[in-house]
Amino acid sequence: MKKIFSVLITLLLVLTFALPAAAEGESSALSVEGAPALTAPAAYVVNLDTNIVVYDKNSETPLQAASLTKMMTVLLALESYQDQLDTISITAPSYIYDIIWEQSHYASTADIRRGETYTLRQYLYAMLLPSGNEAAYIVADYMGGGSLENFYAMMNAEAESIGCTGTHFADPCGLNTDNVTTARDAYLILRALTKYDAFAEIAGTPTYYMGEKSGYAQGTYLLQSTDKMLYPASSYYRSYVRGGKTGSLGEWQNFASWHTQNGENYISVLLNVPLESDPEGGRPALLETGTLMDWVFDTYTVAPALDTTQPITELPVVYATQADTVMVYPDNNMMTLLPRSGGAALTQQVFAVPQRLAAPVRQGDVVGSVTLTIEGQAIGTVQLIAGSNISRNQTLYTISRVAEFFSGTYFKVVVMLTMAVVAVYAFLWVLSLLGVWGRESGGYTQNKKYK
Numbered sequence: 001m002k003k004i005f006s007v008l009i010t011l012l013l014v015l016t017f018a019l020p021a022a023a024e025g026e027s028s029a030l031s032v033e034g035a036p037a038l039t040a041p042a043a044y045v046v047n048l049d050t051n052i053v054v055y056d057k058n059s060e061t062p063l064q065a066a067s068l069t070k071m072m073t074v075l076l077a078l079e080s081y082q083d084q085l086d087t088i089s090i091t092a093p094s095y096i097y098d099i100i101w102e103q104s105h106y107a108s109t110a111d112i113r114r115g116e117t118y119t120l121r122q123y124l125y126a127m128l129l130p131s132g133n134e135a136a137y138i139v140a141d142y143m144g145g146g147s148l149e150n151f152y153a154m155m156n157a158e159a160e161s162i163g164c165t166g167t168h169f170a171d172p173c174g175l176n177t178d179n180v181t182t183a184r185d186a187y188l189i190l191r192a193l194t195k196y197d198a199f200a201e202i203a204g205t206p207t208y209y210m211g212e213k214s215g216y217a218q219g220t221y222l223l224q225s226t227d228k229m230l231y232p233a234s235s236y237y238r239s240y241v242r243g244g245k246t247g248s249l250g251e252w253q254n255f256a257s258w259h260t261q262n263g264e265n266y267i268s269v270l271l272n273v274p275l276e277s278d279p280e281g282g283r284p285a286l287l288e289t290g291t292l293m294d295w296v297f298d299t300y301t302v303a304p305a306l307d308t309t310q311p312i313t314e315l316p317v318v319y320a321t322q323a324d325t326v327m328v329y330p331d332n333n334m335m336t337l338l339p340r341s342g343g344a345a346l347t348q349q350v351f352a353v354p355q356r357l358a359a360p361v362r363q364g365d366v367v368g369s370v371t372l373t374i375e376g377q378a379i380g381t382v383q384l385i386a387g388s389n390i391s392r393n394q395t396l397y398t399i400s401r402v403a404e405f406f407s408g409t410y411f412k413v414v415v416m417l418t419m420a421v422v423a424v425y426a427f428l429w430v431l432s433l434l435g436v437w438g439r440e441s442g443g444y445t446q447n448k449k450y451k
Helices: 002-016 066-081 095-103 120-128 133-143 148-161 183-193 197-203 284-299 394-407 409-449
Strands: 042-047 052-057 089-091 117-119 207-209 222-224 241-250 252-261 264-274 300-304 313-318 325-330 335-339 348-352 366-374 377-386
Touching: 042 183, 042 284, 052 284, 052 335, 052 377, 066 120, 066 133, 066 148, 066 183, 066 197, 066 241, 066 252, 089 120, 089 133, 095 133, 117 120, 120 133, 120 197, 133 148, 183 252, 183 264, 197 241, 241 284, 252 284, 264 284, 284 300, 325 366, 335 366, 335 377
Parallel strands: none
Antiparallel strands: 042 052, 042 264, 089 117, 207 222, 241 252, 252 264, 300 335, 313 325, 325 377, 348 366, 366 377
């Protein structure tokens, strides 16, 4: 009886073409409160494991880059010479000191003097730790073949190639106020840098010994990082900070940094944070970075959003008698960024599935996909697979194909053409009958007249 009922239902679906839509999962609104209020005019935080933006404040607004500029100089050096950092030695040219002096009498320095020679690795330490402006110019002169303008062109071309849209460089170190970037662009540059082990090692080093040097007692020529979040004794210290780059040209500070805690990774950028936000320490970008990232780690976690052992929805199946529907499962658990409070329950599911499936269906067949969103932001998409085998009933399939043929456009056209041909044939046949009758009538009249 059940099989007969299934057959009737399937025939009804075929003939009426009325099929139920796929079910969608429950959704609930996400409301995360407690995000810190920042004085930074622009900020950007991205989870590197999922590429999800977790904080965005004016991230496309161009602001002065200051010494964040040196990240691009380091990036170009690593792209070209990552395997030659200890074999390339560069002697400091005299003219670059005049350029620096013209721009600022108080520029940060690594105390590299005219005519001194260091390895490229040492110059990278000099740029990233004490933010030595002369080190940036020395590397720019070397890579530009003696032409700083050539190097500036390389910097801007590289920025464009990695997706920067609001960045422009006019020097290699950031002293020029025409150097501008956005929080998002600075994130892109730093993300490109974190792919290099040498950068991770250098930028994450609080103190570096440069070697023996005239005027320094033995073992005292040490470079100190401006990133005080690396120093355990500092009030700014955070164990999750892996390194970063500071920058300042006035009454504000920039800071771009990356962070790791419990296997979760982030990059944060804060631009032009006013000094008045940290009147005691004078490092407002570090202070607000700590506040912001504390909140991020407390609020979010990378966790599975789906359960591959539980069906997520079911889809109707036609041309089958053993089952009317098939359960559908996600093909992976979608490790993604979720709020610690509420987790996967706060996601919304957007399905991309057909209205029906045609038997045969094999277990593991991809039948669609589902996208999860939080507050309208997509956090990931996974494929959906059938959870069981469903065979085709050949009788139902044949009946449905016949029904489709008789209800299809092709059949309707054939019928119309056939009717038209029949109508024309009938018309011609009638005309022929009339013609014969007329001739017969005329012949009878003439015969009668001559009698």
